[in-house]
Amino acid sequence: MALLLTTGVLPRIPLELHEKVIGALYGDSGTLKSCSLVCKTWFSIARPLLFHRVHVHGEDLRCFHNFMNENSSLRQHVREFRASGSADGRLLARVLSGLDDLESLEFFRFKMDALHVVKEWESDPLMTIVSMKNLRRLHLVHSDFRAYRLDCSREDFEAAMTGLSRLE
Numbered sequence: 001m002a003l004l005l006t007t008g009v010l011p012r013i014p015l016e017l018h019e020k021v022i023g024a025l026y027g028d029s030g031t032l033k034s035c036s037l038v039c040k041t042w043f044s045i046a047r048p049l050l051f052h053r054v055h056v057h058g059e060d061l062r063c064f065h066n067f068m069n070e071n072s073s074l075r076q077h078v079r080e081f082r083a084s085g086s087a088d089g090r091l092l093a094r095v096l097s098g099l100d101d102l103e104s105l106e107f108f109r110f111k112m113d114a115l116h117v118v119k120e121w122e123s124d125p126l127m128t129i130v131s132m133k134n135l136r137r138l139h140l141v142h143s144d145f146r147a148y149r150l151d152c153s154r155e156d157f158e159a160a161m162t163g164l165s166r167l168e
Contacts, residue, residue, distance in 0.1 A: 019045055026052070051077035056095075058085025058110070065095045072098070080104040086111040093125040096132070104137040105129065111144040130164060138167050 022045045036046035056064045078099050089112050
């Protein structure tokens, strides 16, 4: 503090120290948001921590999808995604397809809305999940997918399911 008072300049602090201090705040989103406003260095350190774990309630899924489309650079930071409530399967597939680095996916008290037959593989939630290369954890808690209908052969479905063998 004396250096600041006498010279008006803060001493240089190694980036690793900034990362340690801000990293210790992981999980405290309010403080991380405040830290991200301090300077560009802290913003670049806090941002991945703020978007590492995302929880979206079904009715907010469309807003989240639009937000991620407008801020596509944030997608790379999402590692854990939790969905709750109810949502349309095609919208869910579009959201998940943009999260290439996703490692953990949880459906908590989730219900897929509206009975529909999925014919387009690119908008199919199951095929989107199967195609996620970094996904290591899929957790289903009190969730209802009875409205989900897949229009493919049994062989295609079984082949797709082998992609889930990498999950823990």
